[in-house]
Amino acid sequence: MxxxxxxxxxxxxxxxxxxxxxxxxxxxxxxxxxxxxxxxxxxxxxxxxxxxxxxxxxxxxxxxxxxxxxxxxxxxxxxxxxxxxxxxxxxxxxxxxxxxxxxxxxxxxxxxxxxxxxxxxxxxxxLRQQDIDLPEYEFLKWDPYQDEYPESLKKIIRFIEQNYMKSDLSGSSISDALFFHHSYISQLIGKHTDMNLSGIIAYFRLKKAMELLLAPQNYRVSEVSQLVGFSSERQLYKVFQKYLFCTPVTFKHTCEQEFPAK
Missing domain, CATH: 3.40.50.2300 (Response regulator)
Known part of the structure; x- marks a missing residue:
């Protein structure tokens, strides 16, 4: 802010x-x-x-x-x-x-x-949906809304999507809220997707972080990290590097050069 x-x-x-x-x-x-x-x-x-x-x-x-x-x-x-x-x-x-x-x-x-x-x-x-075109990173090609997913998995994914901006979101908090055992959540995700729980949380946080970094309001990296649920700017950097192989600053500069504002 x-x-x-x-x-x-x-x-x-x-x-x-x-x-x-x-x-x-x-x-x-x-x-x-x-x-x-x-x-x-x-x-x-x-x-x-x-x-x-x-x-x-x-x-x-x-x-x-x-x-x-x-x-x-x-x-x-x-x-x-x-x-x-x-x-x-x-x-x-x-x-x-x-x-x-x-x-x-x-x-x-x-x-x-x-x-x-x-x-x-x-x-x-x-955190509302923003009309911003994002580059197609391999990690973000996963579709969280697949019809063949069992209802219990859909419920978990919906809960993460609705709560990813909370810094205390974790397997334990999801388990407590949905009354699913933590190990059941992990097994369900592993059985039906190529993701794990931390990857799904990162998916929603990264998509929104990318939108905010490219938004016309010119948010600082520290502001974006807080808005999408990371407890520190350093955490945002680590997740960007792990899944997108770049830093938030590099991502922003590259996109501004390749996809100029309309």
């Missing part, structure tokens, strides 16, 4: 940034801007998922900044920073579609819960 904080009081912006980096449990990249014009320049390059901006700033207000970023489609969620005396401005912002507002001084727990909520929303959006 990418967050841009805008406040002409630099100490406030950097204080919020430090609070987020020290306490959020998911991958996040946070930048600060000291003016609306600086924010516009940064947003054009950074493309934040969330903008947190002060309302009252010199030359251009936070509301005017939001209007410009929204018109240019440079951000998807907006939150305003306001002093208590700015409550009427906060109400106006909410009417304009701003998702939330924070009062100064910022309450830590509310800030963290708010960012977590937006991150969850972002995950749901990212």
């Amino acid at each position: 990418k967050i841009l904080i805008v406040d002409d009081e630099v100490n406030i912006a950097h204080g919020i940034r430090s609070m987020l980096l020290a306490n959020l449990s998911f991958a996040v990249s946070v930048r600060c801007a000291s003016s609306a014009s600086d924010a516009i320049d940064q947003a054009a390059q950074f493309k934040p998922d969330l903008l947190i901006t002060d309302i009252r700033m010199p030359r251009m207000s936070g509301l005017e900044l939001i209007d410009q970023l929204e018109a240019a489609r440079l951000c998807t969620h907006y939150v305003i920073l306001s002093g208590y005396e700015d409550f009427n401005y906060a109400q106006e912002a909410i009417r304009k579609g701003v998702a939330d507002y924070l009062t100064k001084p910022v309450e830590k727990e509310y800030l963290l819960s708010m960012c977590t909520r937006f991150n969850n929303q972002l995950q749901q959006v990212c």
